[in-house]
Amino acid sequence: MALGLVAGLAACGAPRPPGTYLLDDLDEDKMLPDAGWEELKTQLPPVPTKADLLPIEPMSVRQNRTFDFGIDPRSVGIAPGGIVRYTLYQVSDRGAETASYESIRCRSKEWRPVATLRKGTGWERPYREDWRLIDTDTVQQVLRNGVFCTGGGPAALRPQDLVYRLRNWTRYADSTAPELFR
Helix, strand or coil, rough: CHHHHHHHHHHHCCCCCCCCCCCHHHHHHHHHHHHHHHHHHHHHCCCHHHHCCCEEEEHHHHHHCCCCEEEEEEEEEEEECEEEEEEEEECCCCCCEEEEEEEEEEECCEEEEEEEECCCCCCCCCCCCEECCCCCCCCHHHHHHHCCEEECCEEECCCHEEEEHCCCHCCCCCCCHHHHHC
């Protein structure tokens, strides 16, 4: 019996294999850095088409109607460190169109552009690619708060589940969504 007790106590101090507890692994991944340009440029999503976009509207846009926003569901992905990636497509009220592939770091409430789309040349490295705090009344805030992120991490473990939340964003967005949509 004493031998069994000693063996049991020894097992308690033994390192556990990775993946034993989901929450422990998520905690370890939360502070991983985002990949650099050289790694990410090989993983860039296809160029978005207007037909595939899912519309989303932050409150300030709804009030001013300066831009229309859409997310390409084919581009939604989850990376280590609680990072969600997606392609944001924007159209101004004057018809100017831009697209950017972006990352949101759920835990620290930050976002950064990964790549920008240039007509005729495809995806390019953005001029400014540093992490920035998410401002209020922005599309990034709506996406982070309830749609893509909850509790400091991604709101789902599979990209297709995040796409479902995106398709139904008015159900998941918190108080940053316009009252009309809640």
